[in-house]
Structures are given as C-alpha cells and as structure tokens.
Amino acid sequence: MSALLEVRGLSTVYDAPEGPIRAVDGVDLTVGRGEILGVVGESGSGKTTLVMSLMRLVKPPGKILKGGEMLLDGEDLFGLPRSKMPARRGRDLALIPQSAMHALNPVIPVDKQVAEAITVHRKVNSKDALLAARERLVEVGIPAERHSAYPHELSGGMRQRCVIAMAVANEPKLVIADEPVSGLDVVVQARILRLIAELKESRGLSMILVSHDLSTVARVCDRIAVMYAGRIVETGEARTLFKSPLHPYTRALVAAIPQVQGPKQALRAIPGDPPDLSQLPPGCDFQPRCPSAFADCETVDPSLEEVEPGRKAACLLYHKNERRQLDE
Ligand SMILES: Nc1ncnc2c1ncn2[C@@H]1O[C@H](COP(=O)(O)OP(=O)(O)O)[C@@H](O)[C@H]1O
Ligand code: SF4
Ligand SMILES: [Mg+2]
Incomplete structure (x- = not known):
C-alpha cells in the first residue's frame, strides 16, 4: 500500500536583505497510514517553515520553490490552485499550531x-x-x-x-502538530502525549509531530526525521534511532537529553550555535560543530542516503561512495 503522504524536493526560502534564507532545503518525507512521524531539530532548523509549507500557509517574504511535490493519498496538493486549499485545511490536513492560544x-x-x-x-x-x-x-x-x-x-x-x-x-487524513507540548509543564506534556498515542490507537491517526525535544518525539512517534539547517539529516524507526543514532548531530541531541536514572551528570548542550541559514558553510552544514568532522567534510555536501534498511543519514561517515578514510 502506498504511503499516506509523500513529500519530495520541498524547498522554501525567505527573501531577506542579507540574501535568501533556505529554511527548508530539498526535504523528502513519507508518512504511512496510522503512523506518527516525529520531526526534531533545534530552534531555527526550519521546522515551523516545513509545517507551514505542508499546509501551504507560507507568507511573504517566504515562498515555496517550484519543483517540489506533496502527494496526500496520491493527490499532489502543491499542484492544486491556491483557492482549493482552504477547503482541504481542516478536512484533509489539520494543523495544531505552535501556540494553542493562537x-x-x-x-x-x-x-x-x-x-x-x-x-x-x-x-x-x-x-x-x-x-x-x-x-x-x-x-x-x-x-x-x-x-x-x-x-x-x-x-x-x-x-x-x-x-x-x-x-x-x-x-482529517493527516494532522500536523508544531511543538504541541512545548510551554506545558512536564506532567501535562506527558498527559498530552498519552492522549496523542491513544488517538493513534483509537482512530488510526496519522500525524507529523514537530518538536525541538528528541525525548518528546521518541515517546510517541513510530519514525523520526532529524532536521538540521533546513534539511533532513537522519531518518529511522524511533526506538532504533534513539538507541543508536548515526548522524553526529543526532548523537549530540541524544547526549543532550538529561538522564533521569543513573548517576547525576551535567546537562550537555550541543556545542556551537545553530547555523545562520543565509551563510551556510561549504561542504557539510554540521561541519563547524561536528566532533567527527574530517577533511572532506569541508568540501563535500553529504546527501541523505540509505545506510541500512529503514535508516538514512546525510553524513560522509556512512556513505559508501563518498566515504573517505578518517585520519586517525
Ligand atoms: N518570516 C520570516 N522571515 C524571514 N526569515 C524567517 C521567517 N520565518 C523564519 N525565518 C527563518 O527561517 C529559519 C527557520 O525558522 P523556523 O522555520 O521558524 O524554524 P524552527 O521552527 O525550527 O525554529 C529561521 O532561522 C529564520 O532565519
Ligand atoms: S559529514 Fe562530516 S561534518 Fe558532516 S556530520 Fe558527517 S562527519 Fe560530521
Ligand atoms: Mg518552530
């Protein structure tokens, strides 16, 4: 059976005085029927822009670039006239926006x-x-x-x-939730996540759940897509990705989660700052912050490739064709 949602080559830019900001850069995503896909990344990685692009609610100075596809149940929503979208929003595609109050x-x-x-x-x-x-x-x-x-x-x-x-x-066929539990205290967060899990069971809810917090998405999602600098850098089944992250950025996200059990340790923040999307470095976007970076990472821009069945990563460490020997 085909996936419920298939997104291919989605790019959204904001025209800014300092140059175009590619907030979503060639994103491919799939969501199966009855599946919850988590999209996780630091603030500024393009998550809300991705959500608004999928809803076709991007406003100037933002624009969705031509050439992308968004097939919902086989129908390309990006190909529809804009006037048809309000009828789809709420009925086929429902948004839970970043602030419930709004x-x-x-x-x-x-x-x-x-x-x-x-x-x-x-x-x-x-x-x-x-x-x-x-x-x-x-x-x-x-x-x-x-x-x-x-x-x-x-x-x-x-x-x-x-x-x-x-x-x-x-x-709706698909619910897209942007940070549905941020701003709530941890006990309430857990209850809302349980409600989402219950709705998935009772209604076969299909959902994209966006969060800056990997532990939030790991609790309810079937699969996870990790976003960095407007791109998906790793995808995989939630538990596997959480237990054995591949991409150095995902590893850093996992390491930054405070441990409730075990010896007390200081919360590790991810070193360095999220990148300025109008001035991305040549080569791998994560290279300036990556503890595993090697010489080729400064020049080769890794694409998202399958590393093992069901798992993809955009990192030269795993690319058979682009792989280089690490200087030990
Ligand atoms: N209205 C806007 N105008 C210009 N740039 C924007 C606008 N909204 C977002 N951006 C840019 O897009 C980047 C991604 O933002 P956003 O999609 O809100 O990320 P996230 O939800 O992951 O925090 C930001 O770093 C910002 O530079
Ligand atoms: S390609 Fe290089 S810099 Fe980028 S994440 Fe992999 S090891 Fe790090
Ligand atoms: Mg956001």
Whole structure:
C-alpha cells in the first residue's frame, strides 16, 4: 500500500536583505497510514517553515520553490490552485499550531469553536455540530462541565486538548502538530502525549509531530526525521534511532537529553550555535560543530542516503561512495 503522504524536493526560502534564507532545503518525507512521524531539530532548523509549507500557509517574504511535490493519498496538493486549499485545511490536513492560544478564539466557548470547525466542512445543523463537538471534547478528556468554558478559563493542558479536538473534529487524513507540548509543564506534556498515542490507537491517526525535544518525539512517534539547517539529516524507526543514532548531530541531541536514572551528570548542550541559514558553510552544514568532522567534510555536501534498511543519514561517515578514510 502506498504511503499516506509523500513529500519530495520541498524547498522554501525567505527573501531577506542579507540574501535568501533556505529554511527548508530539498526535504523528502513519507508518512504511512496510522503512523506518527516525529520531526526534531533545534530552534531555527526550519521546522515551523516545513509545517507551514505542508499546509501551504507560507507568507511573504517566504515562498515555496517550484519543483517540489506533496502527494496526500496520491493527490499532489502543491499542484492544486491556491483557492482549493482552504477547503482541504481542516478536512484533509489539520494543523495544531505552535501556540494553542493562537488556535483558539478568546471570545467563543470552546464547544462552539469545535462545532464551528465541523460546520465549516460538513453539512450538519448547528445543534448536531454542537453535540458532535462535545463528543470530541469528551474524547480528548474535557469533562462536560467545562465544555462551554472560554479558553482563558482553562489550563494550558486543557486548551491544548481543545485544539486537538478541533484538529481531529473532521477526521482529517493527516494532522500536523508544531511543538504541541512545548510551554506545558512536564506532567501535562506527558498527559498530552498519552492522549496523542491513544488517538493513534483509537482512530488510526496519522500525524507529523514537530518538536525541538528528541525525548518528546521518541515517546510517541513510530519514525523520526532529524532536521538540521533546513534539511533532513537522519531518518529511522524511533526506538532504533534513539538507541543508536548515526548522524553526529543526532548523537549530540541524544547526549543532550538529561538522564533521569543513573548517576547525576551535567546537562550537555550541543556545542556551537545553530547555523545562520543565509551563510551556510561549504561542504557539510554540521561541519563547524561536528566532533567527527574530517577533511572532506569541508568540501563535500553529504546527501541523505540509505545506510541500512529503514535508516538514512546525510553524513560522509556512512556513505559508501563518498566515504573517505578518517585520519586517525
Ligand atoms: N518570516 C520570516 N522571515 C524571514 N526569515 C524567517 C521567517 N520565518 C523564519 N525565518 C527563518 O527561517 C529559519 C527557520 O525558522 P523556523 O522555520 O521558524 O524554524 P524552527 O521552527 O525550527 O525554529 C529561521 O532561522 C529564520 O532565519
Ligand atoms: S559529514 Fe562530516 S561534518 Fe558532516 S556530520 Fe558527517 S562527519 Fe560530521
Ligand atoms: Mg518552530
């Protein structure tokens, strides 16, 4: 069976005074049916631009470059006239944006907001829409007595549950969530992630879950794509990637996760700063920060290639054709 989502050669640039910023640079992605793909990378690696590109919500000075493809259930959404996209958003593709507060209208009770999301895309009367909305709210763990609350009367976790209810209200083919748990405390984060895992089980939810935190995505995702400087630098099955990362950047992300068990150790930050996307170095983008870098990394730009079945990495250490002997 074909993948639910296939993205090929997606590039998005921002025109800036200092030159074009390639925030998303030739990204290929696939999401299977009923699969959660995690996209992880430091702040500034292009995650939100990727999300907005997939929703076709990039605004000037940003633009999606021609030549990319985004097949959802076999249909190329990038090939559709722009005017057709609003009908797709919310129905085929649903967004959980970076801030739950921005997704909610402060002056409308939450059950009415979910009901509105339903009536926009379906021919149902307002009474039935409200009943369906309340069912969705119960499903995401909002008790009946809070259904007619305004967003400011709810906790951050409850608001995020409402946004999730709205996202799944029309049974979209794919939900794209941008940092859905950042800004919440760790206990609430864990509960929201559990809710996402439950929805995957109960509804066969397909999702792209974006986060700067590898431990967040590792908990609920089936597969992970690691993003650095606008590119995917490693992909693989979540547990395998987490247990034995290949790319030096993924290794650094894993090493930066604080250990709850075992001896206490200082939190290791990834050395160096995320790159300036308008002035990327020649060769490998990660080279200035890479502890494993060798001479060729300064000139050869590694592509994302299969290293073993189901695992890809964009690193010369693993490339059979480009591989060079390390100077010991
Ligand atoms: N509206 C914008 N105008 C110009 N540059 C932008 C804009 N939005 C994002 N960028 C650039 O794109 C890069 C990636 O940003 P973003 O997609 O928000 O990354 P992330 O979500 O991973 O933090 C940023 O480093 C920034 O330089
Ligand atoms: S190609 Fe070289 S610099 Fe880039 S990640 Fe691999 S070892 Fe490091
Ligand atoms: Mg972001």
